Amino acid sequence: xxxxxxxxxxxxxxxxxxxxxxxxxxxxxxxxxxxxxxxxxxxxxxxxxxxxxxxxxxxxxxxxxxxxxxxxxxxxxxxxxxxxxxxxxxxxxxxxxxxxxxxxxxxxxxxxxxxxxxxxxxxxxxxxxxxxxxxxxxxxxxxxxxxxxxxxxxxxxxxxxxxxxxxxxxxxxxxxxxxxxxxxxxxxxxxxxxxxxxxxxxxxx
Numbered sequence: 001x002x003x004x005x006x007x008x009x010x011x012x013x014x015x016x017x018x019x020x021x022x023x024x025x026x027x028x029x030x031x032x033x034x035x036x037x038x039x040x041x042x043x044x045x046x047x048x049x050x051x052x053x054x055x056x057x058x059x060x061x062x063x064x065x066x067x068x069x070x071x072x073x074x075x076x077x078x079x080x081x082x083x084x085x086x087x088x089x090x091x092x093x094x095x096x097x098x099x100x101x102x103x104x105x106x107x108x109x110x111x112x113x114x115x116x117x118x119x120x121x122x123x124x125x126x127x128x129x130x131x132x133x134x135x136x137x138x139x140x141x142x143x144x145x146x147x148x149x150x151x152x153x154x155x156x157x158x159x160x161x162x163x164x165x166x167x168x169x170x171x172x173x174x175x176x177x178x179x180x181x182x183x184x185x186x187x188x189x190x191x192x193x194x195x196x197x198x199x200x201x202x203x204x205x
Contacts, residue, residue: 050065051066051069051123053193053195055133055192064122064126066122067118070126070129074136075128078124089121090121110155110158111155115154116148119199133193142185143195146169149169150169157177158199171185171186
């Protein structure tokens with residue numbers, strides 16, 4: 001029964017994604033990018049709902065779409081709720097996000113009550129993967145605190161009411177612009193982890 005429900009949720013997400021891509025072709029264009037330490041490789045994601053995590057001295061890149069993609073074993077070591085409940089919430093956030101994008105509902109996308117859990121789930125989808133960092137709980141706590149404390153300012157930037165801003169919060173440095181949140185987490189003696197989430201759809205040029 002659980003496997004059937006999971007397949008149904010995945011199918012719903014895929015149908016919603018196809019609908020949004022049909023209604024908003026710009027989402028399928030390259031925007032968020034993996035910038036590797038060498039010049040041999042480069043990877044691209046979509047113009048929105050794209051999460052990139054660089055680790056291992058910028059040699060490893062994880063890309064996730066919206067809130068879907070976190071590793072189940074890694075999730076179990078971080079989230080306080082059951083993994084099944086968390087995954088259900090991630091699917092629901094993704095579906096709601098896609099519906100808001102398809103309606104061009106910027107007010108809904110930037111509502112802090114939706115934005116905070118959505119940003120956290122988006123970022124987790126990419127960094128809750130094997131091998132990203134050996135300080136995963138520290139990273140997750142820092143990202144959780146950041147989204148809670150900065151969500152109102154992020155909302156205003158995304159909605160166009162406030163200028164872009166940057167700063168530092170503990171081991172986390174951050175920058176926020178009209179479409180994207182970029183975080184760099186670094187603890188002395190450990191490799192840095194860079195997270196970039198393109199949340200608001202990027203206008204086509």
